[in-house]
Amino acid sequence: MSADLTSLKLTNDQIAWRAAQDIEDGAYVNLGIGFPERVAQYTVPGRAPVFHTENGILNFGPAPAAGEEDWDLINAGKKAVTLKPGAAFFHHADSFAMVRGGHLDVAILGAFQIAENGDLANWSTGKGAIPAVGGAMDLVQSAKRVAVLTDHVTKNGDPKLVKRCTMPLTGVGCVTRIYSSLAVVDVVDGHFVLREKLKAMSFDDLQALTGAELHVDGTVADLIVEGAGAPV
Amino acid sequence: MSADLTSLKLTNDQIAWRAAQDIEDGAYVNLGIGFPERVAQYTVPGRAPVFHTENGILNFGPAPAAGEEDWDLINAGKKAVTLKPGAAFFHHADSFAMVRGGHLDVAILGAFQIAENGDLANWSTGKGAIPAVGGAMDLVQSAKRVAVLTDHVTKNGDPKLVKRCTMPLTGVGCVTRIYSSLAVVDVVDGHFVLREKLKAMSFDDLQALTGAELHVDGTVADLIVEGAGAPV
């Protein structure tokens, strides 16, 4: 199946595009370093979410042209950014007051594992590696919606959606929605509920690639990545 | 003795003058509403303490001329003030971060009772009255020095310096120095230590007006209110 899967599955940009469709106009959004940052590129036309970065900016914009960087104007990934009109600067305690106080509408992060009880592991692969947590533990416990972008399985083909995480946790019961390379899955009352799947993939095939039971509650829609603004 | 006392004792302005002599150049100082506010009028020439008010100003100055008031520029007593160069505004949580975090060098307050263990009662006369505490409990627990300005005895002639407070406490073990109408008394290790007394008053007479033992540790100086800037 893995050769099939490679041709079938969404690219990271397609996953990011799908996640962007759920971001409301005016939402306050934190995008994790790396892959989740791409969500900003697929903002739905007509909507103006406000992006938050841990190091103290609201309403920053895309990277400046090469050579135009100002190194006091960076995001949490230490990459140069720009400002949109209506931006604000604030210190780190105020920045995490926004996070911890539940003022963010959405936080979108990457994942190593997501459990059906909403537990997330995304900060440490376990013993041996040098630990580095950043703002992930704050974000996952307190944003109104915590969404995860992820390949549905690891490079070895192991499920990333599991019954219980075996890797060190980032947060407990925190994930509300998973945008995977194969499906959109919600966490509801300790269960995975399948909302969308690739049309070319059967439920049983998807279940076989998932480490915990996929529940269905109403319609399972086709996971479609197309239309204006969709990555090609 | 009470007729004697009335002619002998310092006025409130003289007490305020004496307290002002101990305020160092550059000290950050909070003066309580009412009587303690007068300390600012007797700032020693050549020294520039910075006055803090709970409602979010550092380095405010005296009241403006009548008719010149700006009601967004008031002190904790809701009286109009002015600004000195180098003033700053900040919100209430930051204002009390300064207080609670131990950043104030001196807080000067009024008192109903001060106990030899440093306990202070100055916010409530007990049951019946409508309670109103303001910032006193924060100030007394956290300023580096907590000084009290007070008549040495009540209007009825009862001691205000006592073994243990009988009125509701503002703070425990918090007072470091008392500027009374008759003496300067420190609180050291649970005892009153007499530092200065009016020359015209004997130690025994002072002790008789004090509700707990006055200790002596070295010289007891004369409490003198005179010289440049002293109230007349």
Added chain:
Amino acid sequence: MDKTVPSLADAIAPIGDGAVVMIAGFGGSGAPVELIHALIDKGPKNLTVINNNAGNGHVGIAAMIEQGMVSKIVCSFPRSSDPVAFNTAFTAGTLELEVVPQGTLAERIRAAGAGIPAFYTATSYGTELAEGKPVEEFDGKHYVRERWLRADFALIKADTADTMGNLTYRMAGRNFNPIMAMAADCTIVQATRIVEPGGIPPEQVVTPGIFTDRIVEIAAPVQEETLIREGAVYP
């Protein structure tokens, strides 16, 4: 994103009976008098009001009390130059009072905004205001545990707002405004002027727009202190 609303009535429309309402200001400084008076016009009952004070004269919070809208007040200092509204209701037993040290009040509000359900402070240790609260020793000193203080609504007076809800304040009118703006589910702002996004330099924003919800422009706000000195009565 445009958080402006056309009128005071629109601004306070969501506030109904039984709401917990933070009202910023310290005395009259920074007090959103026009929002308060609009709320009196609407007339919700059984409100809990969180403010440093408990009203003065016969305008603002004092007028809310006189109109019988307030069942509980949380404050540090209910005394004022003309406290008759508070004193009458409190003495009659129709108004519950929770007195909180001023710094604890500020920190409890800030804690709510910052997602801190409880914290420790030396303030009030050993006093009757600490009765019933957990006490803990850290590094040889005693501290009282205090809970966050949240609200359904906050009424805020800003100087400049942009349409996205970024705010600045005028002088010491700042006081409780920025922290109350953080601590309420719905933060309602009256601003002396509303500008387009970009109209406030990003380094000068005091309250970022993430904390605010509804903004109405009141171009020439009254000062409560001025009203009181004039003997004004609302309504």
Added chain:
Amino acid sequence: MDKTVPSLADAIAPIGDGAVVMIAGFGGSGAPVELIHALIDKGPKNLTVINNNAGNGHVGIAAMIEQGMVSKIVCSFPRSSDPVAFNTAFTAGTLELEVVPQGTLAERIRAAGAGIPAFYTATSYGTELAEGKPVEEFDGKHYVRERWLRADFALIKADTADTMGNLTYRMAGRNFNPIMAMAADCTIVQATRIVEPGGIPPEQVVTPGIFTDRIVEIAAPVQEETLIREGAVYP
């Protein structure tokens, strides 16, 4: 009152062996590189460094580590684009690491500045970073108790300072600067310009002077990121 000192060497003179030093900045943004390099010139040993990161390349905190000055680092994210200084010392066992979630790190620092010895946060509940910490339930949700984080010294990079120590910051260089300025016994500031009192409008002060102690003017500060891209090595 004049808190200015004439040189970088004067500014960092009080910092000796074994000190706990907060160093502001997030990556290179807002990092007081000149103060750090002056501290390297002085060369105190056995320092505990509190910073969001653990240095990058061979300048700033990374250079302090390479000089063997740092025995412990408290941070949220020790990874960087060029982490060789940290990785080498950490792997060799000469550098102790305490990893703290970024928001908890910020709040612990702010708590120290605000006189809050401990507070509760949902952050890290149920994770290995909460192991050994007290847990409490409030309103049906679990929270971890965290302690304040104090320092002997804080190294701060300001944009404008007045001689009384009021500060502003440049863009997102603000980050940890204002809270670290509150949390240290002695706060040492490098400012791009120093003005007379009154030179900063009182409403635009970000760090009031009560939090700062020593100020030195560094008129054209380098950016750590620029140094790293140039492959700079200090000393």
